[in-house]
Amino acid sequence: xxxxxxxxxxxxxxxxxxxxxxxxxxxxxxxxxxxxxxxxxxxxxxxxxxxxxxxxxxxxxxxxxxxxxxxxxxxxxxxxxxxxxxxxxxxxxxxxxxxxxxxxxxxxxxxxxxxxxxxxxxxxxxxxxxxxxxxxxxxxxxxxxxxxxxxxxxxxxxxxxxxxxxxxxxxxxxxxxxxxxxxxxxxxxxxxxxxxxxxxxxxxxxx
Numbered sequence: 001x002x003x004x005x006x007x008x009x010x011x012x013x014x015x016x017x018x019x020x021x022x023x024x025x026x027x028x029x030x031x032x033x034x035x036x037x038x039x040x041x042x043x044x045x046x047x048x049x050x051x052x053x054x055x056x057x058x059x060x061x062x063x064x065x066x067x068x069x070x071x072x073x074x075x076x077x078x079x080x081x082x083x084x085x086x087x088x089x090x091x092x093x094x095x096x097x098x099x100x101x102x103x104x105x106x107x108x109x110x111x112x113x114x115x116x117x118x119x120x121x122x123x124x125x126x127x128x129x130x131x132x133x134x135x136x137x138x139x140x141x142x143x144x145x146x147x148x149x150x151x152x153x154x155x156x157x158x159x160x161x162x163x164x165x166x167x168x169x170x171x172x173x174x175x176x177x178x179x180x181x182x183x184x185x186x187x188x189x190x191x192x193x194x195x196x197x198x199x200x201x202x203x204x205x206x207x
Contacts, residue, residue: 058171061158069155070154077146083135093115122143153191156181160178
């Protein structure tokens with residue numbers, strides 16, 4: 001009798017274990033299906049948000065960063081009214097393009113051609129000699145050479161916000177990225193002088 005009772009108990013335990021294993025498998029399967037469902041819903045939400053494109057909040061941020069970018073790049077842009085750093089070299093390159101004289105340009109010409117175009121539209125005739133750093137400008141036509149770099153530097157700020165949003169970052173994260181570009185001292189400095197760095201950064205961001 002004792003042996004039979006032990007066998008019966010063992011049989012009951014095996015059956016219970018089988019039931020428990022089946023229940024655990026069912027629970028695991030349900031959990032996996034639930035995770036898949038949540039992932040699909042999340043992906044659908046992302047796709048739906050992307051279809052909506054730019055919303056009102058994005059427009060507000062873009063306009064805000066555009067205004068701040070213009071202010072930070074154009075504020076007192078005439079200061080200093082003297083040749084600063086590599087303006088000496090870029091200014092002479094611009095003179096060469098405007099008067100058609102032969103010279104060796106060690107860089108690709110697009111940046112200097114854009115500077116020359118900006119100066120030409122602004123009335124700069126290419127006659128000022130960029131002989132040395134610290135040399136005073138004789139008139140205000142040098143501002144036309146500083147205009148386009150400052151404009152590209154200003155547009156870079158809202159463009160950084162849009163780039164971050166295109167990477168599916170939140171408006172908060174995109175705003176932080178744009179704010180970092182807005183306040184970065186070297187970018188501000190390079191955007192306010194007769195240099196090509198702001199062209200490079202702007203065009204890279206556009207791509």
